[in-house]
Amino acid sequence: xxxxxxxxxxxxxxxxxxxxxxxxxxxxxxxxxxxxxxxxxxxxxxxxxxxxxxxxxxxxxxxxxxxxxxxxxxxxxxxxxxxxxxxxxxxxxxxxxxxxxxxxxxxxxxxxxxxxxxxxxxxxxxxxxxxxxxxxxxxxxxxxxxxxxxxxxxxxxxxxxxxxxxxxxxxxxxxxxxxxxxxxxxxxxxxxxxxxxxxxxxxxxxxxxxxxxxxxxxxxxxxxxxxxxxxxxxxx
Amino acid sequence: xxxxxxxxxxxxxxxxxxxxxxxxxxxxxxxxxxxxxxxxxxxxxxxxxxxxxxxxxxxxxxxxxxxxxxxxxxxxxxxxxxxxxxxxxxxxxxxxxxxxxxxxxxxxxxxxxxxxxxxxxxxxxxxxxxxxxxxxxxxxxxxxxxxxxxxxxxxxxxxxxxxxxxxxxxxxxxxxxxxxxxxxxxxxxxxxxxxxxxxxxxxxxxxxxxxxxxxxxxxxxxxxxxxxxxxxxx
Numbered sequence: 027x028x029x030x031x032x033x034x035x036x037x038x039x040x041x042x043x044x045x046x047x048x049x050x051x052x053x054x055x056x057x058x059x060x061x062x063x064x065x066x067x068x069x070x071x072x073x074x075x076x077x078x079x080x081x082x083x084x085x086x087x088x089x090x091x092x093x094x095x096x097x098x099x100x101x102x103x104x105x106x107x108x109x110x111x112x113x114x115x116x117x118x119x120x121x122x123x124x125x126x127x128x129x130x131x132x133x134x135x136x137x138x139x140x141x142x143x144x145x146x147x148x149x150x151x152x153x154x155x156x157x158x159x160x161x162x163x164x165x166x167x168x169x170x171x172x173x174x175x176x177x178x179x180x181x182x183x184x185x186x187x188x189x190x191x192x193x194x195x196x197x198x199x200x201x202x203x204x205x206x207x208x209x210x211x212x213x214x215x216x217x218x219x220x221x222x223x224x225x226x227x228x229x230x231x232x233x234x235x236x237x238x239x240x241x242x243x244x245x246x247x248x249x250x251x252x253x254x255x256x257x258x259x260x261x262x
Numbered sequence: 263x264x265x266x267x268x269x270x271x272x273x274x275x276x277x278x279x280x281x282x283x284x285x286x287x288x289x290x291x292x293x294x295x296x297x298x299x300x301x302x303x304x305x306x307x308x309x310x311x312x313x314x315x316x317x318x319x320x321x322x323x324x325x326x327x328x329x330x331x332x333x334x335x336x337x338x339x340x341x342x343x344x345x346x347x348x349x350x351x352x353x354x355x356x357x358x359x360x361x362x363x364x365x366x367x368x369x370x371x372x373x374x375x376x377x378x379x380x381x382x383x384x385x386x387x388x389x390x391x392x393x394x395x396x397x398x399x400x401x402x403x404x405x406x407x408x409x410x411x412x413x414x415x416x417x418x419x420x421x422x423x424x425x426x427x428x429x430x431x432x433x434x435x436x437x438x439x440x441x442x443x444x445x446x447x448x449x450x451x452x453x454x455x456x457x458x459x460x461x462x463x464x465x466x467x468x469x470x471x472x473x474x475x476x477x478x479x480x481x482x483x484x485x486x487x488x489x490x491x492x493x494x495x496x
Contacts, residue, residue, distance in 0.1 A: 225341030
């Protein structure tokens, strides 16, 4: 009797696994929208952070300070519940954005990753050797060319390990959007738990999927490191 | 938009409730940070000084906890712990329903998360110490306790403090997640208050400001500690 019970429990994990898998596309949707936007905005914000205009660099510093000083959960709640309360958002087209938990989640995740990413890229940009910029100037590069050909490639190469870490944190952060009724993997696992009263099986199924997602992310970052560091490759 | 009158002290506002919620957040984060540091020391010890098996277990623990979302860890420990505690109680012949207090579960869950980050910081700090120093201390006749207390620990603390400061900030922010267990800390309090008063903007902004206040001032505190422990270098 005991053995049959154990086999049934194992079956429950497998069954849960496929139910949770249905939430994978919602998790990926959050990531696919917020990560690329976050990447480009982080680059721009990092440039603003090191710019000579004090107003721009100070205001970006304040933004980074606020976002990094508060939990992501507060930001998500503030955007989803807080901003939805304001008349301006209720009566204009903005309501289509702020009524959906997907877009609120995307906005919160993007704001969050931009703050962390900008700080990471700032480190990369500031660590660039002065001589490399000067040689670009000597070759007559325009400012845009300098960014595209010298500053960004070197900075991205240097910050890839740190940015990879941030990407993994973002994968984990998507689970928080489930608290605003968005049905991604964690939300579905919670629902399964409410129905089956078997918490461990439901959450382990979701945990395995998150581990797999993060494993893929690590491999992706490793590939990027390989790609952006051609001088470190073995010559075969 | 932002209703200040809702935040006065006393029965008419939520000021005192928020004050005690802030204390609760602080209590949970300090306890789980301490417990996390203790777990981290064990993890580092298992990773560096022990056999292959303990290293495997420690690596498995850090990889899994860091690979799955914090919210999932908290759900797993919060909802799973009742099952575990009840099945243990069943062995001793106690068959009634037991509920573990959210404070205990939340603190343990956050400690498990915090320990994985702390262990990496402590490990890096230990590895950054030159092995020659340990040999020199042994040559001077210090025993193992003496080496650890007089030579290793001051340097580990100095190297680890900036990282530990970061882990503290992460831990403090992660405590917002245990609001899902029903423990009344800042996040839960703002949720309750905004449900009662129908003004989520006011109360979530208050929560954000409180967290900002806590992270800023504890950051200052860690800066002072760092200065204190790097006296030898200045």
